[in-house]
Amino acid sequence: MADEIRTPSPMDRVWDFFISVKLAIVTLIVLASTSILGTIIEQNQPPEKYHQIYEDWAFNLMDRMNLFDMYHSTWFLLILVLFTVNLSCCTIDRFPKMLRVVRNPRTKLDESLEKTLSLSDRWKRKGTLSEWTAKYTEALSGSFAKPKVTEEGG
Numbered sequence: 001m002a003d004e005i006r007t008p009s010p011m012d013r014v015w016d017f018f019i020s021v022k023l024a025i026v027t028l029i030v031l032a033s034t035s036i037l038g039t040i041i042e043q044n045q046p047p048e049k050y051h052q053i054y055e056d057w058a059f060n061l062m063d064r065m066n067l068f069d070m071y072h073s074t075w076f077l078l079i080l081v082l083f084t085v086n087l088s089c090c091t092i093d094r095f096p097k098m099l100r101v102v103r104n105p106r107t108k109l110d111e112s113l114e115k116t117l118s119l120s121d122r123w124k125r126k127g128t129l130s131e132w133t134a135k136y137t138e139a140l141s142g143s144f145a146k147p148k149v150t151e152e153g154g
């Protein structure tokens with residue numbers, strides 16, 4: 001039997017939408033942009049003041065969009081709710097993996113892990129391994145917690 005491609009259910013699609021990092025980025029950009037707009041446009045002033053600053057068509061448009069009390073407007077609160085739901089779903093989705101990493105940290109540096117580290121390097125030093133282990137352990141212990149030293153193959 002050929003491999004069947006599973007079609008995601010509507011709930012899977014909704015979940016995938018809410019755990020999307022792209023959604024979080026877009027929502028943050030929209031929140032930042034609208035917050036800048038809310039900072040530029042004075043909030044909660046009397047209508048007469050807005051009529052002095054803006055022409056009638058601009059005043060009417062901004063009033064319909066609730067830009068004079070933007071932070072309490074329905075559309076702004078909905079963006080905040082969307083961001084909150086997105087952030088909560090991302091946290092729920094990634095929490096089990098993060099918990100596994102915290103509970104069972106990788107203490108052995110194998111080649112596959114070493115290749116993923118951007119700041120790894122190899123050095124040739126004179127002296128024995130135990131001498132250098134003691135020196136590095138002492139140096140790291142001064143600035144950080146005492147490192148856990150593991151040995152493999154001697």
